[in-house]
Amino acid sequence: MTSLYEKIGGQAAVAGVVDDFYKLVLADDTVSSFFVHTDMEKQRRHQTAFISFALGGPQYSGRSMEKAHEGLNLQPQHFDAIAKHLGEAMAAHGVPQEDINTALGHVASLKDAVLYK
Numbered sequence: 001m002t003s004l005y006e007k008i009g010g011q012a013a014v015a016g017v018v019d020d021f022y023k024l025v026l027a028d029d030t031v032s033s034f035f036v037h038t039d040m041e042k043q044r045r046h047q048t049a050f051i052s053f054a055l056g057g058p059q060y061s062g063r064s065m066e067k068a069h070e071g072l073n074l075q076p077q078h079f080d081a082i083a084k085h086l087g088e089a090m091a092a093h094g095v096p097q098e099d100i101n102t103a104l105g106h107v108a109s110l111k112d113a114v115l116y117k
Contacts, residue, residue: 003057004103005052005057007099008095008099011057014048014057015044017095018044018047018051018089020088020089021089022043024088026040030078030081034072046062050062051103054103054106055103065113065114066114066117069113071117074117075115076111079114079115086104087100087103090103
């Protein structure tokens with residue numbers, strides 16, 4: 001069975017989605033402040049690895065979701081904005097809505113691990 005990662009085009013496709021995702025995130029006042037002091041190249045690499053894994057690609061070896069979001073006190077509106085931007089970025093890269101819904105389902109399963117930390 002082909003993974004969603006392979007179906008959308010693998011590493012290069014995910015990297016493109018992540019680039020567009022961060023353009024949307026950094027333009028959104030709801031969430032952009034969380035990235036003011038972030039090394040965005042490093043962040044893009046981590047996010048590409050994480051999203052690749054979430055879509056059935058290579059193993060992710062970064063920090064746990066709890067550790068990565070510790071001290072940020074993310075609220076539901078922040079999580080929802082991030083998920084919305086990820087869906088928009090995937091759509092802009094031609095990912096079918098059904099596959100976007102599957103990917104966002106994986107993201108939604110992490111909500112408890114990132115909120116209120």
